[in-house]
Amino acid sequence: MNSRKASRFLRLWQVLILAGVFVFWQVATDPELLPPIYFDNPNKAAFFFGQPLEVLARVWVWFSSGSIYGHLWVTLLETVLAFVIGTASGLGVGLWLALSPTAAALLDPYIKAMNAMPRVILAPIFGVWFGLGMASKVALGVTLVFFIVFFNVYQGVREVSHTVLANARMLGAGERQLLRHVYIPSATSWVFASLHNSVGLAFVGAVVGEYLGSSEGVGYLILQAEGTFDINSVFAGILVLTAFALVLDWLVTLAERRLMVWQPRSGETERI
Amino acid sequence: MQVSAPALALERITVTFVSPVGASATARFTAVKDATLMVRPGEFVSVVGPTGCGKSTLLNIAAGLLEPSAGEVRVFGERLAGLNRNAGYLFQTEALLPWRTALGNVTAGLEFRGVARAEAGRRAEAWLQRVGLRGHGHRYPHQLSGGMRKRVALAQTLILDPQIILMDEPFSALDIQTRQLMENELLELWSVDRKSVVFITHDLEEAISLSDRVVVFSAGPASHPIGEFEIDLPRPRDVAEIRLSPRFVELHTKIWQAMKQEVLKGYEQQKSQ
Structure with a gap:
């Protein structure tokens, strides 16, 4: 075969x-x-x-009547914002701490504590700080995404091959060039390894945030349905969320393939 | 720059590594002790010694990647502080930037020095051709064989036209045929504009067939040079053929006599660890 x-x-x-x-x-x-x-x-x-036929019918009604697009748009926008902000800040802080050992040593216990804290519990506080709109959901997603990316970048920078680093130095790279041509590319490969996780968590942040208090979004839809014991709609919401999570994951895979061409894939052969 | 100054002078170099063991104690390990090595401009010097004798440490000192605990490095008569800008370094293990293509790796040094991209690309293409990799410039390191990666590394270093070339067992990971081919190519490239070379190896035959002079180091710790041998074999040489000449065998026997004790000592040390 x-x-x-x-x-x-x-x-x-x-x-x-x-x-x-x-x-x-x-x-x-x-x-x-x-x-x-x-x-x-x-x-x-x-x-x-619930019943699957009912659930599918509900999904169909949502999409055919167009009533879900607004909610979906809100949830996806929250996810993407949380993802982008969390990844960018994780990358920045990760590079900074990995390259300045003093700052890393100083902040180490706080970072450990913040990572250990069950951050979903911050959602109510964010609700108070940023209101019930999108900002509080994005903030929750950012706290989830940030740490994953941060730890990966931190690890990535520290595991840069000493030989590669020494070689770049001998070839005349200054500190900024080392950052641009050695540290960042190396950290990027680690970030990509974590992107699948962080997209998922950005989504979790958005939906949980909506679930805890909002007026729009798929999480809000699910909350509404649950309030009226409409189990079919709850499942329909879950189904839609899962489908879009898969789409986001697939987009990350596409980006990864494009940007990580230099990485060997196992058993790769060239087609002639 | 004095005319008579050696290209590279390592004067009474001692390197002691300190590593913490436990809270207050530190372990000291002296890799190299009182080592002196001179390399004349245009001279090809090999350093041989048993594995783990601190040869690589010495090379890192010469490159300025490591600071000696005692002693001084002079490059063309001037005291070395920081990285050795006159030197190119060919590493033993993979040192190419894996996220750059072969061409991108060869241009890297020029880019770091601010050469325009188009100009760098043009010169890199020429160098890829010189090391026999024409048409492979678009490949990433993992798509190249071990020998090809070494060629890229060679082009990457030589394109910068360093006055001193430091090589740390560059061919040790290659199979014997590829290795001899690479050695011949190295000699050919070197003979065009004789730079000073420090070539580290544990392979005595490789050392003799390539060099003008072979320096033997003692087994570590506290490794130091214990003998120097001028290699008066005629050039140009073919590394595969020259091994059969009577003078080669004579030199080999002589140097091996000096090395043997140290190799055994090194072997015993490794076994007992």
């Missing part, structure tokens, strides 16, 4: 698993298909777990 065939085969099975889960879900929650096993009322299963 050649590799293309194998990957198609794999894809087929992945789709089948998804379909299987949905079918099981539908059958298990249908009031008439199966006799009630656990609940005394046949409609209870559907009430607590």
